[in-house]
Amino acid sequence: MRICNQCKAPLxxxxxxxxxxxxQPRVLAGVACLAPAMMVDHDGFHEPLFVEYERLEAKHFWFVYRRKLILDALQRYFPDLRSFMDVGCGTAENLRAIQARFPRVRLVGGEASLHALMTGQRKCKAQFLQMDARAIPFTDAFDVMGAFDVIEHVEDDALVLAEMYRACRADGGIVLTVPQHPSLWSHMDEVAKHKRRYTREDLVTKVEAAGFEVVDVTSFMTLLLPAMAISRLRQRAKPPSDAMDDGFRIGAALNGVLGGVCTIEHNLIRAGLRFAAGGSLLVVAKKEGWTS
Ligand SMILES: [Zn+2]
Structure with missing residues (x-):
């Protein structure tokens, strides 16, 4: 069910x-704009990064690997997925992949950046909403809510999780990814306007406080963690000119090598291994109506 962005009345x-x-919201380029003040730039995201992400998301090893893990989590825990909302969907590369894997799923993409949503509209058939993750205009509406590297951009991440809980159906759940290990904090986190990197305990505690039951949690980007740590230490001595210098702008050959390392790690996770440390953290959690 949809609810009013202002008074929360059913619509x-x-x-x-x-x-x-x-x-009543303005509609621009076919997108209802529920949070117009956040449309161009805001405290939680550096808008020009979307232009870079748009070029990177389809092929860059990190995005490719994260997408595979997301699809695996949906397939394993929500095989009958019929409705999915991506909170902070960016340019909708993940929605496109979910649509390919689950062709009949009803998709909604919520995102503050109108520019990113207009790119997303060209990629997949979904309902796109320009909105604030702290005010999700749905109640009991989706089998699964996803937020992939989103809640670390929001000061009040507990509020985002509470909103996701309300928007989720009683027998549904959430899939989250976040950056892990506060000790890896770097210039890149600052440019990306991250508010924090998480510890596993911190994220699990917040997800449970929102009412969810955590059913799976693993670190990923584990095998590349030593390389990542060295890169971050070097940056502290000499910060790069912008965030994308931190491992995002790489050639096709290196991208292939690092992608190969991620494939090994991916196979280990698929085989049931769970990692304690890694650059990122993946959590799958279910709402109270779930029965195993
Ligand atoms: Zn109202």
Missing amino acids: KIDVWACTACGW
């Missing part, structure tokens, strides 16, 4: 205008 199907309080 009729397919309209955003609220009969209870009269609030």
Whole structure:
């Protein structure tokens, strides 16, 4: 069910205008804009990064590997997936992959950047909403909510998780990825406007506090962690000119090598291994109605 962005009253199907309080969003490029103040730039994301991400997301080893883990998690824990919302969907590369794996799924992509959403519209059939992750305009609406490297951009991450909980169906759940290990904090986290990197305990505690039951958690980017740590130490001595110098701008050959390392790690995780340390953390959690 949709709810009003302002007064939280239930809305009729397919309209955003609220009969209870009269609030009505502007629609730009076919996208209802629920949080216009965040449309171009905001405290949580450096807008020009989307232009870089748009070029990188399809092929860069890190994005490719993360996408495979997300699809595995959905397939394993939610094989009957019928509805999915990506909170902070960016340019919708993950939504496109989910649509390819689950062709009948109903998709919604929420994102603050209108520019990113307009790129996403060209990639897959989903409903796109310009919105604030701290005000998700749904109740009991999706089998799964995803937020992939999103909540670390938000000061009040507990509020985002509470909103995801409400928007999730009783028998549904969430899949999250976040950057891990506060000790790896670097210039790149600052440029990306991260508010924090997580410890496993911190993330699990927050997910449980929102009402979810954690059913799977693993670190990833584990095998490349030593390389990542060395790169971050070097940066502390001499910060790069911008965030993308930190391992994102790499040639095709190196991308292939690092992708090969990720494939090994991916196979280990698929075989059931769970890692305690790694550059990122993946959590799958279910709402209370879930029965195994
Ligand atoms: Zn209203």
